[in-house]
Amino acid sequence: MLELRSLTKEFGKTVAIKNLSITCQECEFLVIFGPAGAGKTTTLRLIAGILKPTSGEIYFRGQPLAGVPPEQRNMSMVFENYALYSHLSVYENLAFPLRAGRYPAEEIKRRVSRMAGILQISELLDRRPGFLSGGQRQRVALGRALIREADVYLLDEPISHLDAKLRHHMRGELKTMCAEKEATVIHVTHDSREAMALSDRVAVLYKGELMQVGSPDEIFHRPANEFVAGFLGEPPMSFMDMEYGVEDSQTVFRLPEKDIRLPASPEVNAYVKEKGLPGQFRLGVRAADVTVSPSADETHNVPGEVFVTETLGHRNLLTAKLGKNLVQLMVPSEFTFKVKDTVWLDLNQDNLHVFADGLAIAHPRPRAS
Amino acid sequence: MASVTLEKVWKKYGKVEAVRGISLEIADREFMSFLGPSGCGKSSTMRMVAGLEEITSGNIYFDGEVINKVRPRDRNVAMAFETYALYPTLKVYENLAFPLRAARWPDADVDKRVRDIAEIMEITPLLDRMPTRLSGGQQQSVGLARALTRAPKVFLLDEPISHLDTRQRGRMRAYIKRLHIELGYTMIYVTHDQEEAMALADRVAVMDEGLLRQVGTPEEIFHNPADTFVAGFIGEPPMNFLECEYRQEGGRHVLSHNGIAIEMPPHSEALAQRGAIPRRVTLGIRPFYIDIGLEKSARHTIPAEVFVVEPLGDMTVVSVDVLQTRLQIVSAPDFRAQHKQILWLAFDPTRTLLFEAETGHALTDQA
DSSP, rough: EEEEEEEEEEEEEEEEEEEEEEOOTTTOOOEEETTTTTSHHHHHHHTTOOOOOOOEEEEEEEETTTTOOOGGGGGGEOOTTOOOTTOOOHHHHHHHHHHHHHHHHHHHHHHHHHHHHHHHHHGGTTTTTSSOOOHHHHHHHHHHSSSSOOSSSEESSTTSSOHHOOOOOHHHHHHHHHHHOOEEEEEEESSSHHHHHHHHHEEEETEEEEEEOOHHHHHHHSSSSSHHHHSSSTTTEEEEEEEEEEEEEEEEEGGGGTTTTEOOOHHHHHHHHOOOOOOOEEEEEGGGGEESSSSOOSSSSSEEEEEEEEEEEEEEEEEEEEEEEEEEEEETTTTOTTTOOOEEEEOTTTTTTTEEEEEEEEOOOOOOO | OOEEEEEEEEEETTTTTEEEEEEEOOOOOOEEEEETTTTSSHHHHHHHTTSSSOOOOOEETTOOOOOOTTTTGGGTTTEEOOOOOOOOOHHHHHHHHHHHTTTTTHHHHHHHHHHHHHHHHHHGGGSOOOGGOHHHHHHHHHHHHHHSSSSSSEEEEEEETTSSSHHHHHHHHHHHHHHHHHOOEEEEEEEHHHHHHHOOOSHHHETTTTEEEEOOOHHHHHOOBBBBBHHHSSSSSEEEEEEEEEEEEETTEEEEEEOOOOOGGGHHOOOOOOOOOEEEEEEEOGGGGGGEEESSSSOOOOEEEEEEEEOOOOOEEEEEEEEEEEEEEEEEOOOOOTTTTTTEEEEEEGGGGETTTTTOOOTTTTT
């Protein structure tokens, strides 16, 4: 319903967005996710009409938006420093978009009270923005954007300034509110949990380019490249540099200085056959997908040296050294290891992602639960 | 290295009581974290240890000697703060060597020390580079290494990695911890991030509004929090709380939330026998220790309505309402449910904690 076609935005010599093509469906909660400087806010501003593209187009329900000023696009927005009306109370700030829509007074009161309740700012309705904390102001701005009916809601890091507990709460409320309104939302964040929790689909941006678009499940379990793989998940995916070779007519990944061998999967062999050896192979593994044993056995046959262990509470995080590579994995809190102990990891085709020159060529097979 | 003791330390800024009578012993070579929300007094406390703030009342000892009036530079503390200003005209090697040369170490000792630290921090290949040729992450490592080159009595860190992205932060955390294991400095690490404190520290001092709420190992504050503040502050997603009533019925201990029966934790039965459990209690249970059943069963007896399901990739967080109380549950990554679906919960009784509803204090045998 909202289509970005080959959108490019340059500021002088800086290319903020390069050739971006994304489609947002009707009633979809689309998250634009990426680190600082990726071009997320620029993209949102282009959609809002606050910025004009250098090249490319934006279409809404089949019609081009070029030449349509922001106030005629029927898009409700909240940006990180979106100013509240400082001379109006919180109540009036929230009511403002509804007064413009000529709702009756009781309806306005009902909606404002309901929104204030969801945002946990009911006691603040009489205050002016100048007397609110940053987190409270941010919630009022969010409420003001969501209280009215709009074709598209554009949210730029709308809950980033809230403390962890409140952010959790607001995440759930935001998701439910938008589902109830059947809203079309484009939400920008750099927080991977937020992106995963809220979205129907995620568009991952890095240095102005689109890395991948997909459902949370797709981008988490089948990341298209090393950047997406490494940017999602806490703790982030661990990467290992490995050599590809043939031994005893078997194809393997090798860590020569530590005599570690991992069998290469059929997908990898097919890739090499078709495209030849890449400049670099890297293997990726998620902390939750690998287990460890204090002694070697059939499945735990890759040795690593304990670099450090960290207490997380319900489990511990173990960092193991494999040659020059550091691999992080979750262990039960009862496991205690000393630094420089040898531990045995199960690394195999079922938990490794394989990247050739940064692009994913093999993913773990999904596990039956 | 030195042990650090705080004895009834107060800090007042005019009428504002930022630190209210903190007493704490930090052993020689211990990694102690000061943890709490912003404004709790953790930075003020650390600055008094550093000598950057005057102590309003109370005493601070290094190795048993009062240092209240000792000037910061004579206290032999090393500090690392959020911003690492490297000397831009000196190579990395010379940046690291600078504090040692200032302390007039012989060249051979300087060289050995710089190379040892560089080895541990894995920055040996960077020694000949200029700071402007380093990435942000590399600058962090060099800045931290430089603070470490001297052997200070106490190493003070104030939120040194909070502004890094997740990947860099995780890496630096592992290095800081490894450095402590290798070098054994007495460290005081200020942070608002409970995961960081838990991961790094030998013991954590949890502070709130100028007061010390609890000091303990990460395991202790996670599994045996002293009060509902500590319980709710540590752990992500945070602990769930339910207001409950306790009563004895025909010799049985009965715990319930608005009529819904909840299994009494076995570790509280001795207390209950002694009559030490009040009628109104706050029950605490962490999201990891609630099991979800699609149907009612012998174990799954607490009805809950689904509010929202958040699949996060490596786990799924399910928010439910038990009557009027919202709870969060960490479930398997592939668990899914509909908004308003009814689920049946089982609380792990060995992980259920009870607190006095009035005061928030934990009801434990140690009380």
